[in-house]
Amino acid sequence: MSDLFNVNVTVNGTLYEREVEPRILLSDFLRHDLGLTGTHVGCEHGVCGACTVLFDGNPVRSCLMFAVQTNGHEVTTVEGLGDIDDLHPIQQAFWEAHALQCGFCTPGFLTTLVPFLEENPDPSEEEIRNAISGNLCRCTGYQHIVEAVQLAAEKMRA
Amino acid sequence: MTYKFIGKRIKRNEDPRLLTGQALFVDDVDIPGMLHVAFVRSDYAHARILNIETEAARQHPGVVAVYTAEDMGDEWAPGPPLVSPPPTLAGVIFNSRRQSPLAKGKVYHAGEAIVAIVAESRYIAEDAADEVRVDYEPLPVVVDLEKAMGPDSPRVHDDLDTNLAAHMFQKKGDYEVARAQADLIIKKKFFLDRGAAVAMENRGVVAHWDEKSQQMTIWDTTQAPIPIRNGTAARLGLSQKQVRVIAPFLGGGFGPKAMMFYPEEMLIPWLSMKLCRPIKWIEDRRENFYATTSERQQVHEVEIALTNDGRVLGLKDDFLHDTGAFDPYGLTIPLNTQCHVTGPYDIQNIASNCTAVFTNKPIVTPVRGAGRPQGVFIIERMMDFAARELGMEPLELRVKNLIPPEAFPYDKEIIDQAFAKLILDSGNYLPVVEKAREMIGYDQFIKEEQPRLRAEGKFVGIGITPFIETTGVGPYEGVRIQIEPSGKVNVATGIGTQGQGHFTSFAQIVSEQLGVAVSDVSLVSGDTAEFHWGTGTFASRGAVVAGSATLAAATSVRTKVLKLASKVLETPEEELELEDGVVRVADLPHRSISLGELAALANPLRGAVEPGTEPGLEATDYFGPAYGATSFGVHAMIIEVDPETMMIEFKRYITVEDCGTVLNPLILEGQIHGGVSMGIGNSYYEKMHWDENGQLLNASLADYLIVTAHEMPNRIEVGHLETRSPFNKLGTKGVGEAGAIPVTACFTQALENALEEYHLEILESPLSPNRLYELLRNLTMSTYGREARK
Amino acid sequence: MKIEGEYTFTGPREKVWEIIRDPEILATALPGTKKLELVGENEYEGEMQVRIGPVAGVFGGKLIVSNEVAPESLTLTVEGVGKVGFLKGSGDIVLRDQDGNSTLMKYSGEVQIGGKVASVGQRLFDAVSKSMIRQGLGKLNEALRV
Numbered sequence A: 001m002s003d004l005f006n007v008n009v010t011v012n013g014t015l016y017e018r019e020v021e022p023r024i025l026l027s028d029f030l031r032h033d034l035g036l037t038g039t040h041v042g043c044e045h046g047v048c049g050a051c052t053v054l055f056d057g058n059p060v061r062s063c064l065m066f067a068v069q070t071n072g073h074e075v076t077t078v079e080g081l082g083d084i085d086d087l088h089p090i091q092q093a094f095w096e097a098h099a100l101q102c103g104f105c106t107p108g109f110l111t112t113l114v115p116f117l118e119e120n121p122d123p124s125e126e127e128i129r130n131a132i133s134g135n136l137c138r139c140t141g142y143q144h145i146v147e148a149v150q151l152a153a154e155k156m157r158a
Numbered sequence B: 001m002t003y004k005f006i007g008k009r010i011k012r013n014e015d016p017r018l019l020t021g022q023a024l025f026v027d028d029v030d031i032p033g034m035l036h037v038a039f040v041r042s043d044y045a046h047a048r049i050l051n052i053e054t055e056a057a058r059q060h061p062g063v064v065a066v067y068t069a070e071d072m073g074d075e076w077a078p079g080p081p082l083v084s085p086p087p088t089l090a091g092v093i094f095n096s097r098r099q100s101p102l103a104k105g106k107v108y109h110a111g112e113a114i115v116a117i118v119a120e121s122r123y124i125a126e127d128a129a130d131e132v133r134v135d136y137e138p139l140p141v142v143v144d145l146e147k148a149m150g151p152d153s154p155r156v157h158d159d160l161d162t163n164l165a166a167h168m169f170q171k172k173g174d175y176e177v178a179r180a181q182a183d184l185i186i187k188k189k190f191f192l193d194r195g196a197a198v199a200m201e202n203r204g205v206v207a208h209w210d211e212k213s214q215q216m217t218i219w220d221t222t223q224a225p226i227p228i229r230n231g232t233a234a235r236l237g238l239s240q241k242q243v244r245v246i247a248p249f250l251g252g253g254f255g256p257k258a259m260m261f262y263p264e265e266m267l268i269p270w271l272s273m274k275l276c277r278p279i280k281w282i283e284d285r286r287e288n289f290y291a292t293t294s295e296r297q298q299v300h301e302v303e304i305a306l307t308n309d310g311r312v313l314g315l316k317d318d319f320l321h322d323t324g325a326f327d328p329y330g331l332t333i334p335l336n337t338q339c340h341v342t343g344p345y346d347i348q349n350i351a352s353n354c355t356a357v358f359t360n361k362p363i364v365t366p367v368r369g370a371g372r373p374q375g376v377f378i379i380e381r382m383m384d385f386a387a388r389e390l391g392m393e394p395l396e397l398r399v400k401n402l403i404p405p406e407a408f409p410y411d412k413e414i415i416d417q418a419f420a421k422l423i424l425d426s427g428n429y430l431p432v433v434e435k436a437r438e439m440i441g442y443d444q445f446i447k448e449e450q451p452r453l454r455a456e457g458k459f460v461g462i463g464i465t466p467f468i469e470t471t472g473v474g475p476y477e478g479v480r481i482q483i484e485p486s487g488k489v490n491v492a493t494g495i496g497t498q499g500q501g502h503f504t505s506f507a508q509i510v511s512e513q514l515g516v517a518v519s520d521v522s523l524v525s526g527d528t529a530e531f532h533w534g535t536g537t538f539a540s541r542g543a544v545v546a547g548s549a550t551l552a553a554a555t556s557v558r559t560k561v562l563k564l565a566s567k568v569l570e571t572p573e574e575e576l577e578l579e580d581g582v583v584r585v586a587d588l589p590h591r592s593i594s595l596g597e598l599a600a601l602a603n604p605l606r607g608a609v610e611p612g613t614e615p616g617l618e619a620t621d622y623f624g625p626a627y628g629a630t631s632f633g634v635h636a637m638i639i640e641v642d643p644e645t646m647m648i649e650f651k652r653y654i655t656v657e658d659c660g661t662v663l664n665p666l667i668l669e670g671q672i673h674g675g676v677s678m679g680i681g682n683s684y685y686e687k688m689h690w691d692e693n694g695q696l697l698n699a700s701l702a703d704y705l706i707v708t709a710h711e712m713p714n715r716i717e718v719g720h721l722e723t724r725s726p727f728n729k730l731g732t733k734g735v736g737e738a739g740a741i742p743v744t745a746c747f748t749q750a751l752e753n754a755l756e757e758y759h760l761e762i763l764e765s766p767l768s769p770n771r772l773y774e775l776l777r778n779l780t781m782s783t784y785g786r787e788a789r790k
Numbered sequence C: 001m002k003i004e005g006e007y008t009f010t011g012p013r014e015k016v017w018e019i020i021r022d023p024e025i026l027a028t029a030l031p032g033t034k035k036l037e038l039v040g041e042n043e044y045e046g047e048m049q050v051r052i053g054p055v056a057g058v059f060g061g062k063l064i065v066s067n068e069v070a071p072e073s074l075t076l077t078v079e080g081v082g083k084v085g086f087l088k089g090s091g092d093i094v095l096r097d098q099d100g101n102s103t104l105m106k107y108s109g110e111v112q113i114g115g116k117v118a119s120v121g122q123r124l125f126d127a128v129s130k131s132m133i134r135q136g137l138g139k140l141n142e143a144l145r146v
């Protein structure tokens, strides 16, 4: 068995100190060590985007990172965006526009879109489609997702 | 009929949990002491297992147990067959061959599980799996359908003389007579290939045998929790009461999660009992391509007989259907193909001959569409070729042959997946076609726009495709509804839900009856401890069958509410109304009592409940349709082909649906968009590539391409017309698969139309940019050849 | 999958033959070969490290030489198994004298792969195998000069 490494990482504002094997993926660490199961795993090889989290504010695929790499950094998962009765405007817009069906891909879309909308408060449809082109959704056909992003942008500008 | 809740665009009850990462999926289940399983799977598609060396894996630190088929001893048994072949068909042959929990003696397809490793973590289990050595004697592999039925083909199952899995012949009228009367006979051969369902969530099973309470709890990514419970109880020698199966939130289903008794579903609960520990197995994406079922491979030889003025007199279809290495799902898919190969057309003479074939490929079970897209593809291709031969407008030929409204209920005389003759319950097809034609601007496009764009050198084409979808088949579903003293309403049903919005659409039905807010109705689905009668979510039947049961139960509760309120408010029932969570006297709204108070009164702590009444405001009801409800729809698209890259751009995409009463248009649109996206994938991007050794060459999402936001049309415009189904009180028909069914047919039509000058004849699906390039190149080469010879 | 090609060695045919029949030289020439031992007449056993795109692993297996017509032609059969799948193939090699003291090698054969290498690495297998063959033949050609 390999040696354990210390990881001190702030996830959704809480500092966690854990010892992990160096090969543990960030996705597994978040889901199984920290119990933050909102981050989903759809492909384990960086294609589907379901496992996207924010690493120091930037979207990364947590299935392509090791937990030890987050030592000293900040991670935000879907659980850190909003609460059931206090949704983030993007979550609210997804709800209103019916941008989710099974909801499995949704956390990855939300975490991809938060920084995108911060940088592009008034995106064109083309820009939106580009922004989500690395996230796969098998249920929605993307149209309602695009509409939700437009709606969220409106909400956030207001 | 005007509704207050039904038919409204209501936000979904289930979304806040999903949006905040609080919804429970199977892989989120975490139980102290839980062990993890990894499988050693076959690298060969067909081989004898000579020896399995597991010692090193057993010694691996952290490994708790290692099982092969041998290690299971007497408890190794193949899975139960799911459905039997249609008993009412004369002369049907069905050879049942079943999958087993772990391969014994021989592997039948690549990816078949051979060894299960149980360890303290998944990481350790996978490390140990690498240390297992399996010695194989490779056997000749059966991949190609036509070769599989040849006299010299190797055989998948040693105990059968051929690779014939099933044979069935169905007919209506007499095709040979029609043929003799016809002015025009067209004959074609088509090749359709396999695609994968690719739910974003892979499969998974967590089983927890609690020795002390003698209870088995299973979390399973299944579309059919109740049959899984019943089968598991039987396999493990437990009573049904001892087994609870929970299908929590599922990350998409699309059919394969309704397959019953995947090897892992048989094995994981058994292991939990053996080891008295909770056990989890979660499929990875590569396993998903091999170990989860897939569909659509068929080879059709088709003949259509017409008159010169475009009446279709008859259709003959001889087809091979790939069933994979085993056939636990029976003949559902080819039966659907047989039912849809005549489409929405009034064709009086049909001869359909189906041969299901064993191959060394993973098991075939329904994927969204379930054999229907193949049938629709065939008839629509034949219609296109016929229109060309007859010099008719493709749409005109179709309209001419539609089943007329007065012909309903219309008997297709073909046995469907419910093993009864397919009766189309109701329909009025022409207005739907007209609406689609108008929405897409068919005439204007053909007459003005297309010639103009063509003159600019653009390759633009139009496709318009009517189709039927049989939905809402039996046997039955049930629902229990109870009003709580808080005034909230609990609903429990046995079907599982995979994103179709049942939490909301069923709540709307309840709200309509009880006058409560949709958000006050909470639904539990897919938990056998909550409701334990039913079959599952498949065949676009959830909204129709469970929805109708919901209506029945809600109506019963309403009756109880009125009866009690009438007594309490001293007012005749007819003068009462249910509104905003209270029962009130219609003209005297201040005289009211809340549903919660009534519920408390209905369950008194003292005194006596009157004889003949039941405590509480609760009712359970069932719905079992004699026939399914058949939806009708039209898809139409305008596409542009880039002649350099062969990439496609969707200029317009229209669907018009008639699925009877719409419960929630928002959800309906979502279902259609999603179906279309899968259909587009099936048309032009998604194909499972098997090599001649039965190896799947694109078993990852990097190689198997499902559509992204870029490949989709920007806007799918959804139109709607309503012909209520007379077979259920809601008047609704299913729509879950409709989005996917006609897309390949319509796309192919549009593609040929865009490339009209090449006289391309497309006889296969799926295509791809590469394949289209090849087809065009072959065509121009053969034209060159002809020119040169002249 | 079919593999086919030709290669010109700068050396006489007998010399080329000698080299391809020498396991030690062969071992250095086949990229990623960790060992190659003669275990029987015309039968070698060895291990090879292979990387094809995302899939990497060690294949252990056999190499058998048959139909030998020295110094002209032979048939090579390989069979390898590893954690990432299996590989099986056979091919014919023919040597011909060329002008100016050089030798033309023609090779053609079939390779079958299965398991992870097939399902995930297939896209790249063609390119990887071609480059491995090129590299290997280049090495052998260099060995000729020594």
Ligand code: FES
Pocket: A040, A041, A042, A043, A044, A045, A046, A047, A048, A049, A050, A051, A052, A061, A062, A063, A064
């Ligand atoms: S799971 Fe990380 S990208 Fe798919």
Ligand code: FES
Pocket: A099, A100, A101, A102, A103, A104, A105, A106, A136, A137, A138, A139, A140, B200, B251, B252, B499
């Ligand atoms: S909502 Fe199911 S995958 Fe996106």
